[in-house]
Each structure stands twice: as C-alpha cells, then as structure tokens.
Amino acid sequence: MASAEDANGKVNLLEDNRIDSGVESFQYFTKDDPYNNPVRDSTSESSEARDKCSSNTEERLDSAYGSSSLTVENFSEILIEGCNISESEDDSAKNTELEHKENLLTNITEDGDTLLHLAIIHEDEHFAHQLIQLFPKDVLDIQNNLYQTPLHLATYLNLSSVVRDLVESGASLELQDQEGNTPLHMACEQGWVECATEMIRNVSSSKLAPVLESQNWRGLTSLHLATVNRQHRLMKLLMKKGADLNIQEGTSGKTPLHMAVELHDIVSMTLLLNKGADVDVPMFNGCTPLHLAVGRQDAAIANLLCQSGADKMLRNIEDETALDLAGGNDDILALFPFDDIQIQGRSVVRVPF
Structure with missing residues (x-):
C-alpha cells in the first residue's frame, strides 16, 4: 500500500493550470491503472474526438434539462454510497484509499465530463467497462455540458460493447x-x-x-x-x-411514408406499406403522400401509391386534389381516368337509361 503522501499526490484532477477538459487527468489515472492499459495521448486526439461528439455549444434554457441531469453537489454523495472500498488493516491507509477513490470518481471537468465520459471519448473500451462496473447506476446518466450521457458518446462512436454494458447496467x-x-x-x-x-x-x-x-x-x-x-x-x-408507422414529425406533420416519397425511396415505401402504413395520412396542410408525389411530377411513386389504394379525391387545405397538381403530366394523368365518376375515391358504375 502506498504511503498517504504518495497517494495524495495522485488525486488532484482539477489543477488550475489544466489546458483541456480533463484529458491530462484521464491520462494520469490510467497510467497507474492496475490493468496497465496503454494510454492514448494527446490533446489533439481528445480535441478531435470531442469535435465529433458536439456541434453546437449554445446553452439550452429549457428547465427540463436541469431536472434530468445530476448536479455536482450530489455527484459526490452518490458515488461514495456506490463505491466498494476495500478494507485495510491500517486506518490511515484505509482513509487514504477512500480519499483517493473519492477524488478519482467525483471530479468533473470544465466540460462536464466524468472519467467515464473521457474513457469513452478516448475509445478506451476496457477502461470504460471497468468504470461502468464501478459506477452506481445513477452516475451512468450524468450529462455533460452538451447534455450527452456516456451512452450518447458510446453510440456516436459506435462502441457497441460499451453500449451493451451501459444498457445492461441500467x-x-x-x-x-x-x-x-x-x-x-x-x-x-x-x-x-x-x-x-x-x-x-x-x-x-x-x-x-x-x-x-x-x-x-x-x-x-x-x-x-x-x-x-x-x-x-x-x-x-x-x-x-x-x-x-404513421407517427407525424412535429413541424409539418410528415409521416415516414411522406419522407420516403420525397426521397423517391421505393424500398422504404415498400417496407412501410407492407407493414401496414396508412397511405392516406395527411400532413398538417392536408397533403397526403399522393399529393407530394404528383406535385413532384413523380409518376412512378404516384403509381405505387395508387396501387396501394391511395384516395385520389382527398383535398388539402388549398382545396386541391392530387389531380389538381398534375400539371399536364400525361403519365400522371393516366392514373386518373376521366370517364369514371368517383365518390370518396370509389368508382360509381354508370347505369344506362
């Protein structure tokens, strides 16, 4: 067991002259990692990794964030309750070890990252797995200044084994x-x-x-x-x-089928329609997928929608049917036979007198 003086020399993670958001502190502790993992340096690597994980640093004023992210004040209390401190015969050494682990786990960088965030940013999967086992469940959901949890970062960096470990740990x-x-x-x-x-x-x-x-x-x-x-x-x-399948996005009311139509993505359309997506769901402006297809002069997509039972007589808020948007396109006009009388999309058989 190291002396109290030596151990205390290792626990200062938040030095005033630190030039990055905890990269040096991450390197410092992994250097003495009992698993003797190689440490990836340098500041440029950390900067590059962090750049991949953030795009906009504006502060969000929504109060929902404050309620979903643990604060620095209760961070230490949660960690100390969850840490399994090994027993020592010497009280002084035991207290030193407790203090060492407290400082190791409770420090948060100026960017709001915990040691687990940093391990994932550095893509050190082995160290990340060790920390996940050590950290209590609530601490796994600490959000940094960009409101990213360790699970956000592991997902963005495609670290599927870390994602699995985090989810299994709650x-x-x-x-x-x-x-x-x-x-x-x-x-x-x-x-x-x-x-x-x-x-x-x-x-x-x-x-x-x-x-x-x-x-x-x-x-x-x-x-x-x-x-x-x-x-x-x-x-x-x-x-x-x-x-x-019919869920509408919040700005214009498009369903996934509307989006697939806009992209001329027949594969996505087929997947959605075969699974039972509603072909006639209107957007907030009343446009159905058929309106979008005809408005884009996309005869192939319009034909697929018609074959799937799209209602040709539905009107948007401009009181337009899909036919009104055809614009003289012969291929599209062929989908709308003029010699049929239709009521709510159903042909009416003419009875001769």
Missing part, C-alpha cells in the same frame, strides 16, 4: 442531448445497427414505447431519422419493436 435510453436526440436517435442517424440492437433487444414494449415516440428538437423520431437516412435495416428493427 443507463437511461430516454435522456436527450442539446439537440433533443436520444441515443437511439443517434444510432438511427449514423446507421449504427449494432448499437441500436444492443439498446432495445431486451427492453419491454412498455418501456420502449416512449423512446420510440420521442422527438428531437426538429420534431423527428428515430423512425423518421432511419427513413431520411435510408437505413432500411434500422427501419425493419424499429418496426419489429412496434414503432408507430
């Missing part, structure tokens, strides 16, 4: 970063199928429902993001887990 799937993204949002946007699978594979439907329905600050759910980014495997995964 890390929250519902916390949102400064852009309103949950970890599942990030996985769907980046296309990280393994990370998304690790997050939701063993989660019950009741607990998963609010995660699947959660919208980021742009009004998008995870299924919207998977659709926009043409992540077909992720779309299948979310559908299998019960994602609402």
Whole structure:
C-alpha cells in the first residue's frame, strides 16, 4: 500500500493550470491503472474526438434539462454510497484509499465530463467497462455540458460493447442531448445497427414505447431519422419493436411514408406499406403522400401509391386534389381516368337509361 503522501499526490484532477477538459487527468489515472492499459495521448486526439461528439455549444434554457441531469453537489454523495472500498488493516491507509477513490470518481471537468465520459471519448473500451462496473447506476446518466450521457458518446462512436454494458447496467435510453436526440436517435442517424440492437433487444414494449415516440428538437423520431437516412435495416428493427408507422414529425406533420416519397425511396415505401402504413395520412396542410408525389411530377411513386389504394379525391387545405397538381403530366394523368365518376375515391358504375 502506498504511503498517504504518495497517494495524495495522485488525486488532484482539477489543477488550475489544466489546458483541456480533463484529458491530462484521464491520462494520469490510467497510467497507474492496475490493468496497465496503454494510454492514448494527446490533446489533439481528445480535441478531435470531442469535435465529433458536439456541434453546437449554445446553452439550452429549457428547465427540463436541469431536472434530468445530476448536479455536482450530489455527484459526490452518490458515488461514495456506490463505491466498494476495500478494507485495510491500517486506518490511515484505509482513509487514504477512500480519499483517493473519492477524488478519482467525483471530479468533473470544465466540460462536464466524468472519467467515464473521457474513457469513452478516448475509445478506451476496457477502461470504460471497468468504470461502468464501478459506477452506481445513477452516475451512468450524468450529462455533460452538451447534455450527452456516456451512452450518447458510446453510440456516436459506435462502441457497441460499451453500449451493451451501459444498457445492461441500467443507463437511461430516454435522456436527450442539446439537440433533443436520444441515443437511439443517434444510432438511427449514423446507421449504427449494432448499437441500436444492443439498446432495445431486451427492453419491454412498455418501456420502449416512449423512446420510440420521442422527438428531437426538429420534431423527428428515430423512425423518421432511419427513413431520411435510408437505413432500411434500422427501419425493419424499429418496426419489429412496434414503432408507430404513421407517427407525424412535429413541424409539418410528415409521416415516414411522406419522407420516403420525397426521397423517391421505393424500398422504404415498400417496407412501410407492407407493414401496414396508412397511405392516406395527411400532413398538417392536408397533403397526403399522393399529393407530394404528383406535385413532384413523380409518376412512378404516384403509381405505387395508387396501387396501394391511395384516395385520389382527398383535398388539402388549398382545396386541391392530387389531380389538381398534375400539371399536364400525361403519365400522371393516366392514373386518373376521366370517364369514371368517383365518390370518396370509389368508382360509381354508370347505369344506362
């Protein structure tokens, strides 16, 4: 056991002259890691990793963030309750070890990162796994200044084994970063199928429902993001887990089917329609997917929607049917036979006199 003087020399993580957000302190402790892990240096690596994980540093004034993020004041109390301090025959050595572990775990950098955040930023998976086992459950959900939890960072960096360990240890799937993204949002946007699978594979439907329905600050759910980014495997995964196929994003009311139509993504459209997506759901302005297809002069997509039973007579808030938007396109006009009388999209058989 090291002397009290030697041990105390190791615990000062927040020196006044530190030039980065805890990278030196991370390196300092891993140097004496009993697992003797190699430490990745340098400041440039930390800066590069952090740049990947943040885009906008404006402070969010929404009070919901304050209620979802633990504060520095109670951070120390939570950690001390959860730490398993080994017993020592010498009281002085025991107190020194306790103080050492307290300082090791309770320090937060100027960017709000805990040691676990830093381990993940440096992609040191072994050290991250050790910290996850050491940290109490509540501490796993500490959010940094960008409101990123360790699970956000592990997902963004595609560290699927760390994601699995965090989820199994009880890390929250519902916390949102400064852009309103949950970890599942990030996985769907980046296309990280393994990370998304690790997050939701063993989660019950009741607990998963609010995660699947959660919208980021742009009004998008995870299924919207998977659709926009043409992540077909992720779309299948979310559908299998019960994602609402007709959920509307919060700005204009588009469903995933509207977005697939706009992208001319026949694969996504087929996936959605085959799973029972409503072909006639209107946006907030009353436009159905067929309105969008015809308005874009996209005859192939319009034809697919008509074959799927789209109602050709529905009107938007401008009192326009899809036919009104055809603009003389012969291929599209062929989808709307003029010699039929239709009521609510159904042809009426003419009875000869």
